[in-house]
Amino acid sequence: MKFNIQILTLICFASFFSCSSDDEAPPKIIVVEEEVIEDTAIINLTSEESNEIDFGDVVTNITSTRVFTIHNSGNSDLKIANIIIPDNYTIDLLTSIIPSNQSKEFTVTFTPTDILDYTDLIKIESNATSGTASIIIKGIGVNSIYDGSVTLITQDEVEDFAKSGYTEITGALFIGNINNFSPINSLASLNKITEVGSLQVISTTELEDLTGLENLNVTVSIQLLSNSALKNVDALLSVTKLSSYLSLLSNTALTQINGLSNISEIGDNLRVNNHPNLINLDGLANIITVKNKLYIENNSLIENLNGLSSLQSVSSVSIRYNAELYSYCGIKSLLTNKGIGEDYFRPRFNRYNPSSYTIEDFDCEKMIPDGIIHSDTGYGISEQKDIDYLISNDFHGIDGGLIISSENITSLESLSFLKTVSGSIRINDTALTNLNGLENLTNVAQIYILNNLTLSDYCGLSPLIVNGSLGENLYPSSEPFYTVDNLYNPTLADIQNGLCSE
Incomplete structure (x- = not known):
C-alpha cells in the first residue's frame, strides 16, 4: 500500500521595523512530501x-x-x-x-x-x-538390480549410492581407488546390498571394518588392497564360494580374517600377503579347493598353517618370508594325499622351511632358534640380495645346506658374519677368485667346490679346516671336502698343510 502525507508549514514574519503596511511580506508555505517504503516478500x-x-x-x-x-x-x-x-x-x-x-x-x-x-x-x-x-x-x-559396476571413492558417494536402494550389482563394487587414498570410513549404509559380482576395497585410510556388508554375497572375486586402518573382515560371513580369486594384500592393521570362514571354494588364486599384524590363517579353515595358486607371503606374525587344514587341492603353493612360521602340520594331509597339482612346494625365508618329504615323513614343525635360517633344500645365493637378506635379519647360521651358484657372485666378503652350516656348502659356476669372507665358519658338514674357472685362493677356509669342525657325523665313505674343475683344486690335506692358494 502506498500513501502521501503532506505537512504544511506556515511561516509568518511581521516586521516591526517597517514604517508602512505596504512593507509587510506575505507568509511563506513549504510543503514536504515523505514516501513510505513498500512491503515486499x-x-x-x-x-x-x-x-x-x-x-x-x-x-x-x-x-x-x-x-x-x-x-x-x-x-x-x-x-x-x-x-x-x-x-x-x-x-x-x-x-x-x-x-x-x-x-x-x-x-x-x-x-x-x-x-x-x-x-x-x-x-x-x-x-x-x-x-x-x-x-x-x-x-x-x-530396478533393484544395478547393471554394471559401481565405484565409490568418497563417503558422500557411499551415502548417495545407498539412498538409491539397490540390492544387487551385476559387476564389481569398487570402494576406494588404487590411484589415490580414500577417506571412506563407513560402509554401514550399504546394508541393503545382498549380491555383487566382485568386491574391491582399495587404498582406504580410515575404514576399520566392513560393517554394512553383512548381507552381501560375492560370487566372483574379492580383493582387499592397502587398507591401512582395516582390522578385520567379520562382515563377509555371507560369502561362500568365489568363481575367481581371493586376494588380501598389504592391509597393515589387519589382525584376523575370521570373516572368510564360510568360503569353501576359490576358482583362481588365493593370496594372503604383506600383513605385519595378522596373527593366524584360521579364517581359511573351510576352504577345500583353490583351483590355481596359493600364496602365503610376508606375514611376520603367522606361526602355523592350521587354517589350511581343510584344503584338499591346489595347483601350487608359495610360502615365503613369514618370519615366525615354524609349523606346517596344517598342510600335511594336503601333501600326503598329493593335493598339490603341479607338485610345486618350496617354502623359503620362513623360520622353518621343510621339504614336502620332511613334512610327510618326519617333522611337520620345528622351532628354529633365533639367528638361524633353515632350509631343507639348501639356502641359495645367486645374487647380492640373497646375502643382504641374511644380514638384515641378523642370521649367523644355516640349519641345512648353503648353495652359492651364479657367475654374478664375484665376492663372499660380506658373508663374514656366517659361523655355522649344519649341512653342506656347495660353491659352483661362480666368478670367484678367492673364498675370503668364510674365515669365521666354525662348523660345516661338507664342502663341494666345482666349476669355478677363476678360483685359485681357498685361504678363507683355512680357519675352519685347521681349527674348526668339518665333516662331523658323516658316513665313513663320505668325503668332507671335494674340489674339481676350478682354476686350483687343492685337497683337504693341501689346505691343512698351508697350500691354500696357487
Whole structure:
C-alpha cells in the first residue's frame, strides 16, 4: 500500500521595523512530501544441487529424502499458503511463515512406484511480491538390480549410492581407488546390498571394518588392497564360494580374517600377503579347493598353517618370508594325499622351511632358534640380495645346506658374519677368485667346490679346516671336502698343510 502525507508549514514574519503596511511580506508555505517504503516478500528456492532437487536413481518402492530451502530476502513476512508437489513426492510442511531475511528448510521424499522418469516442478503459493516460486524436482524409478559396476571413492558417494536402494550389482563394487587414498570410513549404509559380482576395497585410510556388508554375497572375486586402518573382515560371513580369486594384500592393521570362514571354494588364486599384524590363517579353515595358486607371503606374525587344514587341492603353493612360521602340520594331509597339482612346494625365508618329504615323513614343525635360517633344500645365493637378506635379519647360521651358484657372485666378503652350516656348502659356476669372507665358519658338514674357472685362493677356509669342525657325523665313505674343475683344486690335506692358494 502506498500513501502521501503532506505537512504544511506556515511561516509568518511581521516586521516591526517597517514604517508602512505596504512593507509587510506575505507568509511563506513549504510543503514536504515523505514516501513510505513498500512491503515486499521476495522468494527464492535452493537445494543441495543449487537450482534443482535431484534424487537420481531410486529403486522402486524405496523411499529417499532430500532437503531444499526457501529464502525470503524481502522486508516483510513471506506467508506460504500451499506447496504443490508432484505425484510420488511428499513434503513435511505445506504452509509456513518465513520472516524477513530468513530461510526455512523443507524435507521432500521420493518413492517411485514404476520404472520411469519423475521429473516435474514444485510450486509455491504465497504472498511473494517477486522472486522464483518453483524448483525442478527430478528422480528416476529403477530396478533393484544395478547393471554394471559401481565405484565409490568418497563417503558422500557411499551415502548417495545407498539412498538409491539397490540390492544387487551385476559387476564389481569398487570402494576406494588404487590411484589415490580414500577417506571412506563407513560402509554401514550399504546394508541393503545382498549380491555383487566382485568386491574391491582399495587404498582406504580410515575404514576399520566392513560393517554394512553383512548381507552381501560375492560370487566372483574379492580383493582387499592397502587398507591401512582395516582390522578385520567379520562382515563377509555371507560369502561362500568365489568363481575367481581371493586376494588380501598389504592391509597393515589387519589382525584376523575370521570373516572368510564360510568360503569353501576359490576358482583362481588365493593370496594372503604383506600383513605385519595378522596373527593366524584360521579364517581359511573351510576352504577345500583353490583351483590355481596359493600364496602365503610376508606375514611376520603367522606361526602355523592350521587354517589350511581343510584344503584338499591346489595347483601350487608359495610360502615365503613369514618370519615366525615354524609349523606346517596344517598342510600335511594336503601333501600326503598329493593335493598339490603341479607338485610345486618350496617354502623359503620362513623360520622353518621343510621339504614336502620332511613334512610327510618326519617333522611337520620345528622351532628354529633365533639367528638361524633353515632350509631343507639348501639356502641359495645367486645374487647380492640373497646375502643382504641374511644380514638384515641378523642370521649367523644355516640349519641345512648353503648353495652359492651364479657367475654374478664375484665376492663372499660380506658373508663374514656366517659361523655355522649344519649341512653342506656347495660353491659352483661362480666368478670367484678367492673364498675370503668364510674365515669365521666354525662348523660345516661338507664342502663341494666345482666349476669355478677363476678360483685359485681357498685361504678363507683355512680357519675352519685347521681349527674348526668339518665333516662331523658323516658316513665313513663320505668325503668332507671335494674340489674339481676350478682354476686350483687343492685337497683337504693341501689346505691343512698351508697350500691354500696357487
